[in-house]
Amino acid sequence: MGWLGWALLSAVFAAATAVLAKIGVKGVDSNLATAVRTTVVLVFAWGWAYALGAHGGLGRIERRSWMFLVLSGLATGASWICYFRALQMGDAGRVAPIDKLSVVLVILFAWAFLGEGMSVSKVVGGGLIAAGAVVLARG
Template sequence: MAQWLIFALLAAVSASFVTIFTKIGIHHLTPGLATSVRAVIMAIFLVAVSFSRGDFHQLKELVMYKRDVAFLIGAGICGALSWLFLNIALKTGKTWQVAPIDKLSVVITVVVSLLIFQEEITMKGIIGVVLIAIGTVFVALA
């Protein structure tokens, strides 16, 4: 099995538990506070991982690659908004309906990446993305 596929599957399993644990964890908390707590825990964990891997030797390169940093800032803001909106939706919605709609990000990512990166997609890929979109609508409206 390809290494990227193993890590992608691990990401999917991890993301699933993020949604499940968040639904349980926001029971008595506001979505904003829950998002903040999760972000702080995530930051501490990731700094520890980067430190243990020796990644901080690249800090000086942040100054050299300002465009990369600007896009990472944008990604951080979009990620925080995604978590916040997900938590708001989970607070009042059913997890089994909220999660598939959140995963519409897959469809949006494919469409935007085709436009921006000029990536090629096969007919099987197109059919798969369309089925994801249709499946999301069926689950959300069930």
């Protein structure tokens, strides 16, 4: 399966995450809910890596990669904490579109920091995503 198939599966699981989390966070402190979810992700991710034999490469990760993976993990944790708090306070159908503004930010950050090209399709598509998020959040 290519990148598109994996990306589509990611979208399906992300959608399931929003709905399942909205149900699960009811009556639970959002920080505690994030901790429970993170523990499940931790066990699942290590189980997956072990099952596929990827865990053997742990000692070969370079220092620079460690640094950026740790920073990415911290950003993920902060995102999840904010996401669960938003879900606890708002409708999933309004929170999720705002969360997906991350797509627009990725386009901008990839252009600014990774040297990825900016194109008319990225500008128009990013603008449509932003406009759609605003429309859905206001609805």
